[in-house]
Amino acid sequence: MKILMIGAHQDDNEFRCGGLADKYVKLGYEVKFLSLCNGCGGHHVMSPQETTARRAKESAAVAEFLGITYDVWDIDDCNIVADLATRKRLIRYIREFNPDLIISHRPNDYHADHRAAGQLVQDASYLLTVPNECPDVPAMRYMPVIMYYEDGFKNPDFSGDIVLDMDEEIDVKLKIADLNVSQVYEWLPYTYGEQDEVPTDAAERFEWLKGMQITADTTDEEVMSKTRGYAVRFAKTAARFRKELIERYGVERGSKIRYAEAFEVCEYGNPLTEELKKEFFPF
Numbered sequence: 001m002k003i004l005m006i007g008a009h010q011d012d013n014e015f016r017c018g019g020l021a022d023k024y025v026k027l028g029y030e031v032k033f034l035s036l037c038n039g040c041g042g043h044h045v046m047s048p049q050e051t052t053a054r055r056a057k058e059s060a061a062v063a064e065f066l067g068i069t070y071d072v073w074d075i076d077d078c079n080i081v082a083d084l085a086t087r088k089r090l091i092r093y094i095r096e097f098n099p100d101l102i103i104s105h106r107p108n109d110y111h112a113d114h115r116a117a118g119q120l121v122q123d124a125s126y127l128l129t130v131p132n133e134c135p136d137v138p139a140m141r142y143m144p145v146i147m148y149y150e151d152g153f154k155n156p157d158f159s160g161d162i163v164l165d166m167d168e169e170i171d172v173k174l175k176i177a178d179l180n181v182s183q184v185y186e187w188l189p190y191t192y193g194e195q196d197e198v199p200t201d202a203a204e205r206f207e208w209l210k211g212m213q214i215t216a217d218t219t220d221e222e223v224m225s226k227t228r229g230y231a232v233r234f235a236k237t238a239a240r241f242r243k244e245l246i247e248r249y250g251v252e253r254g255s256k257i258r259y260a261e262a263f264e265v266c267e268y269g270n271p272l273t274e275e276l277k278k279e280f281f282p283f
């Protein structure tokens with residue numbers, strides 16, 4: 001199986017499906033991350049050129065850690081447009097990799113880049129199979145299955161069609177966040193006005209990154225009441241989709257899962273049949 005995860009930025013795939021990527025690598029599936037943007041906008045001190053170079057190194061570290069390949073396109077942050085040229089570029093790119101499953105953003109989101117990325121994937125979907133569109137790269141015979149990763153937007157609400165236990169992946173997910181140093185310890189704290197709170201010691205700042213220690217006794221209400229930290233963020237997905245976790249894993253396991261990742265089916269891709277569900281989500 002080949003899996004293509006398409007984020008607008010170099011942290012979208014990481015934070016929203018990094019655990020699933022790790023599970024796929026362990027299954028022997030081939031995983032590729034694509035970031036449409038180059039990361040140039042994500043810093044308050046470094047220049048765009050310095051930021052792009054630093055983000056490239058951080059993404060390379062994530063790729064090495066996960067055992068995946070990782071492409072970063074040259075579009076500047078906040079500049080993705082779902083235009084014809086970018087659509088054709090994406091069609092060619094997807095065909096060349098020939099994935100079975102694509103995971104990307106929903107096209108309703110606060111960030112213009114996320115919306116455009118989701119729109120581009122939708123716009124490419126059917127055309128992947130049309131030979132006279134971009135005829136220089138052979139068309140795919142079948143559309144891949146396409147899914148969206150979780151967001152919190154309500155109009156329309158995100159549907160947790162597939163919600164997966166990530167308890168075994170939590171250390172991997174937190175380590176991925178930790179590797180994005182310029183983001184999680186510099187830029188994002190700056191945007192939240194928290195830059196003075198970040199510890200300088202590497203071990204201390206990693207604890208700070210988590211936000212809180214989540215134990216077997218931590219309730220969903222406690223998790224949902226916290227506002228910061230990556231352990232909290234990943235635990236919120238389990239709390240939000242508790243009903244779906246219990247449906248999938250049964251009451252005993254489902255009610256104890258601490259961390260999860262959630263995915264919605266995009267109706268423009270190949271249908272996610274029961275047979276394909278077993279291949280993509282045998283966890």
Ligand SMILES: [Zn+2]
Nearest residue numbers: 008009012114
């Ligand atoms: Zn993003």
